[in-house]
Amino acid sequence: MIKFGTGGWRAIIGEEFTKANIQVLAKAMADKMKAEGVCDDGIVFGYDRRFLSKEAMRWAAEVFAKEGIKASLINRSSPTPLIMYYCMVHGFHYGMMITASHNPAIYNGIKVFTYGGRDADELQTADIEKYIEKVNADEICPMEYDAALAAGLIEEINPLNEYLDNIINTVDMQAIRNRGLRVVLDPMYGVSETSLKTILLTARCDVSTIHERHDTLFGGKLPSPSAQTLRSLQNSVLDKKADIGIATDGDADRIGIIDDTGKFLHPNDILVLLYYYLLKYKCWKGPAVRNLATTHMLDRVAESFGETCYEVPVGFKHISAKMNEKDAIIGGESSGGLTVKGHINGKDGIYAAALLVEMICVTGKKLSEIAKEIEDEYGTIYLEEKDYKFSQERKEDIYHTLMIERQLPHLPFDVEKVSYLDGCKVYFENGGWIIIRFSGTEPLLRIFCEMPKAGQARLVCEVVEDFLQLQ
Numbered sequence: 001m002i003k004f005g006t007g008g009w010r011a012i013i014g015e016e017f018t019k020a021n022i023q024v025l026a027k028a029m030a031d032k033m034k035a036e037g038v039c040d041d042g043i044v045f046g047y048d049r050r051f052l053s054k055e056a057m058r059w060a061a062e063v064f065a066k067e068g069i070k071a072s073l074i075n076r077s078s079p080t081p082l083i084m085y086y087c088m089v090h091g092f093h094y095g096m097m098i099t100a101s102h103n104p105a106i107y108n109g110i111k112v113f114t115y116g117g118r119d120a121d122e123l124q125t126a127d128i129e130k131y132i133e134k135v136n137a138d139e140i141c142p143m144e145y146d147a148a149l150a151a152g153l154i155e156e157i158n159p160l161n162e163y164l165d166n167i168i169n170t171v172d173m174q175a176i177r178n179r180g181l182r183v184v185l186d187p188m189y190g191v192s193e194t195s196l197k198t199i200l201l202t203a204r205c206d207v208s209t210i211h212e213r214h215d216t217l218f219g220g221k222l223p224s225p226s227a228q229t230l231r232s233l234q235n236s237v238l239d240k241k242a243d244i245g246i247a248t249d250g251d252a253d254r255i256g257i258i259d260d261t262g263k264f265l266h267p268n269d270i271l272v273l274l275y276y277y278l279l280k281y282k283c284w285k286g287p288a289v290r291n292l293a294t295t296h297m298l299d300r301v302a303e304s305f306g307e308t309c310y311e312v313p314v315g316f317k318h319i320s321a322k323m324n325e326k327d328a329i330i331g332g333e334s335s336g337g338l339t340v341k342g343h344i345n346g347k348d349g350i351y352a353a354a355l356l357v358e359m360i361c362v363t364g365k366k367l368s369e370i371a372k373e374i375e376d377e378y379g380t381i382y383l384e385e386k387d388y389k390f391s392q393e394r395k396e397d398i399y400h401t402l403m404i405e406r407q408l409p410h411l412p413f414d415v416e417k418v419s420y421l422d423g424c425k426v427y428f429e430n431g432g433w434i435i436i437r438f439s440g441t442e443p444l445l446r447i448f449c450e451m452p453k454a455g456q457a458r459l460v461c462e463v464v465e466d467f468l469q470l471q
């Protein structure tokens with residue numbers, strides 16, 4: 001069964017991520033493209049460094065070739081944002097990236113991009129699922145790779161320079177060049193090394209890298225930047241007295257940052273830092289977009305500049321759609337993805353990293369100093385976040401209590417309103433909030449809570465944990 005979630009289709013390798021399913025998905029996409037009459041420009045493919053990613057791309061391309069649809073394959077493992085950029089610039093109606101992004105190593109998956117290099121939205125993925133139902137797997141008869149290559153139905157491409165030049169031409173390379181920053185990179189065994197290193201070296205940064213080798217087990221860790229997974233980066237930054245430590249997730253669309261004091265900056269802080277930088281130092285004007293599990297500090301910054309911050313459900317497709325609608329200058333999520341107006345319609349860890357480096361150089365301040373500047377001006381909000389595993393039975397119970405019966409515990413703060421837009425989000429009168437939702441990418445229940453005073457967020461989480469019997 002192929003089901004799309006928050007960020008594409010993800011499945012355990014050998015269980016559902018199989019050659020047969022990959023080819024069913026490819027056939028469904030080919031049928032959909034034919035029905036829509038958008039086969040002429042073909043489809044573009046990329047893959048990351050996960051186990052079976054390259055093979056999966058080829059298996060899918062062989063199906064498209066058989067259907068007479070040209071498949072352009074990026075000929076080396078690449079960041080997801082690169083393929084989104086390529087789709088956007090070359091006007092492809094569809095693109096596919098073989099990746100399971102930040103999921104554990106036993107997963108792989110496929111992200112589908114639509115016109116403009118956007119993440120396929122729910123309407124699109126529901127439509128793909130309908131086409132999947134109609135595919136007769138026995139009738140799939142792929143064209144052999146070399147034959148398809150010779151017939152011009154598969155082509156191998158390398159758009160890396162195009163993508164890099166676009167970033168190099170957008171960020172203030174001159175400002176970075178003059179500072180000789182010390183940067184430590186942690187691609188988390190994923191795909192960002194070449195791109196990010198090239199950009200930083202072009203700007204004359206002093207770059208050292210950890211975790212760069214190809215390891216499909218991601219060193220036994222989750223390829224998702226967090227305080228727990230970035231301890232080595234933290235140590236390297238301190239050892240090397242670096243100005244910044246930059247990590248990206250498995251497919252480089254998300255970012256994680258260690259500041260000059262060795263402190264892990266939460267993605268919420270990165271988003272706030274960049275929005276503040278764009279408004280205050282670059283004098284940009286425009287709203288921000290965040291998902292409903294992302295810090296309301298962004299709203300405080302927006303308000304202080306006479307701007308608005310819009311809230312959308314989790315999933316970058318919602319962020320980019322709202323950014324377009326409101327002409328927002330930044331959009332991002334607490335899971336570590338962000339983009340800025342004028343760049344691609346999806347999250348890009350490489351571009352975000354380059355912009356942060358630019359920020360340090362243009363402001364002439366250390367990362368920790370800019371963060372302090374923001375704290376002095378806007379105060380602190382206290383965050384608690386936790387993921388919980390559950391059995392299928394418990395999932396149904398929790399879903400029923402929370403989403404069907406809409407029961408809530410007696411909460412220790414006055415409630416302003418409750419939203420069921422994506423999971424259950426309670427907004428408190430004091431500006432705090434808690435959201436309880438099932439992840440759309442992993443079998444986890446996620447809770448985020450932000451409160452104005454220390455200890456309050458933990459207290460609210462404990463009440464919810466007791467009520468839902470979470471461990």
Ligand SMILES: O=P(O)(O)OC[C@H]1O[C@H](O)[C@H](O)[C@@H](O)[C@@H]1O
Pocket residue numbers: 006007101314315316317333335337438439440441442446
């Ligand atoms: O909380 P989840 O549903 O697992 O989603 C977490 C993240 O997953 C993917 O990376 C999506 O592209 C993001 O938009 C989303 O924020």
